[in-house]
Amino acid sequence: MIEPKAPHLSNIEMWQSWKEERNIEAKKQLVEQYLPLVDYVTNRMVIGLPKNVSKDDIFSNGVMGLIDAIDKFDYKRGLQFETYASWRIRGAIIDSLRQGDWVPRSVREKAKRIEEAYQHLEQRYLRSVSDAEISDYLQVTPKEFTGMLQEIAVTTVCSLEDPIREEDAETRMSLLVDEKAKNPDHKVHEFFLKESLVKGIERLTEKERTVVSLFYYEELSLSEIAEVMSLSPSRISQLHSKAILRLRGALAKQKDQLMQKS
Incomplete structure (x- = not known):
């Protein structure tokens, strides 16, 4: 799968710092750690799309999905964040494509x-x-x-x-x-x-x-x-x-x- 970037804090410490203390730096670290996941999903979904659809735009919408996933994820439940985030990232990309009416x-x-x-x-x-x-x-x-x-x-x-x-x-x-x-x-x-x-x-x-x-x-x-x-x-x-x-x-x-x- 995807190897996340090494965080400054441990994974659980970042989640605790963001969720319990609303530490913005911890949230930034989480976003940075899981950016490769956005890149992975983007590369899978961009294949076959028209040339007028910008990969950068797809990636940007995927990042918004990642941020939404970080905001809504409950780390205490012991679930796999990568799986949850992948769905949120894909959902954000699909929503943006639908809104753009990219298929004639x-x-x-x-x-x-x-x-x-x-x-x-x-x-x-x-x-x-x-x-x-x-x-x-x-x-x-x-x-x-x-x-x-x-x-x-x-x-x-x-x-x-x-x-x-x-x-x-x-x-x-x-x-x-x-x-x-x-x-x-x-x-x-x-x-x-x-x-x-x-x-x-x-x-x-x-x-x-x-x-x-x-x-x-x-x-x-x-x-x-x-x-x-x-x-x-x-x-x-x-x-x-x-x-x-x-x-x-x-x-x-x-x-x-x-x-x-x-």
Whole structure:
């Protein structure tokens, strides 16, 4: 993982000094110590973003997320700060990207079309569908479909951390994380959503599953995955996009069904 900078005070002393005494110097040391974490998250998220999106801006928003994490973290609970901070940093970056409306409407519409195509065809055939089948359904050539995937790659990098539905706060990634006990109705919904996610992952091709595993669980960047799998970065980006669109379609369908039953 990331090696934090050596602090002037011990880690626990810095937390105590900031939380108990509101020592600004201690807070500055904490920020400095965990800045490499912001750099790490930024480098993972900047891949695939348009050239007009500044990495410096992404980093700056990540720093704001880190500061927010330091302000809200309860060190007495004995939890891992790096994990908590990573979510806050990513959240701050994603919020800034949403506010900046960095993806053209036409690209979002293409992503939605492909997502719905996967959802419709895989529900019909109960299996993973091929690129040729998706191309036929969308009435585009295989070359045009590949071009669409390249265009929408920017919409899928953060997609597991987006809300399942636009009006929801619950994210797709949150379905993979154990949480404290909730009311029975919520647990039933969560169970079926997790089941849907598992089935969606099972329908991915072997290469798509590998990309998802390396990116979200091993936390490799897309360029690192390209080296591991001996494929070009653009090919890895396409595999990632297809995998995420399949999963988004599966989860959106399940979520709609659950909402109708509520």
